[in-house]
Amino acid sequence: MELNEISRAIIGAAMKVHSALGPGLLESAYEGCLAYELRESGFNVQLQVGLPVVYRGIQIDLGYRLDMIVSDRVIVELKACDGINNVHQARLISYLKLSGKQLGLLINFHELHLKDGIKRFVNRDFKTSESSASSVVQRVSEG
Numbered sequence: 001m002e003l004n005e006i007s008r009a010i011i012g013a014a015m016k017v018h019s020a021l022g023p024g025l026l027e028s029a030y031e032g033c034l035a036y037e038l039r040e041s042g043f044n045v046q047l048q049v050g051l052p053v054v055y056r057g058i059q060i061d062l063g064y065r066l067d068m069i070v071s072d073r074v075i076v077e078l079k080a081c082d083g084i085n086n087v088h089q090a091r092l093i094s095y096l097k098l099s100g101k102q103l104g105l106l107i108n109f110h111e112l113h114l115k116d117g118i119k120r121f122v123n124r125d126f127k128t129s130e131s132s133a134s135s136v137v138q139r140v141s142e143g
Helices: 003-021 027-040 086-099
Strands: 045-050 053-055 058-060 065-070 074-079 103-108 118-123 137-141
Touching: 003 027, 003 074, 003 103, 003 118, 027 045, 027 065, 027 074, 074 086, 086 103, 086 118
Parallel strands: 074 103
Antiparallel strands: 045 065, 053 058, 065 074, 103 118, 118 137
């Protein structure tokens, strides 16, 4: 399945969850419901995946956790907060670099209209990102 198709399916499932639950719940509620929707649609979904840092050839587990990986290709970071800020965006960009994944979605369920809380990030140098700290990551809004 194409990366854009996976992204569309994730966003569609998130919209379905948001329509049913609305804003205001804990992040964990949205995570569980989104994972359910995606699995029902046939996607492989991993939750709370550990992400070690490789420093000078040594793997160091620092407790970083990816909220969700879909089809082993897309990182999904979920929020239930007043707004997506620069720290949330920087964290997802770092996760893309550290994991070597090409696409990440940042979804904030605490929006009246979910489309206002979705940010799409593309790691434009994902094939070399595991070995290079200078990976270029581009932020693209999807709506």
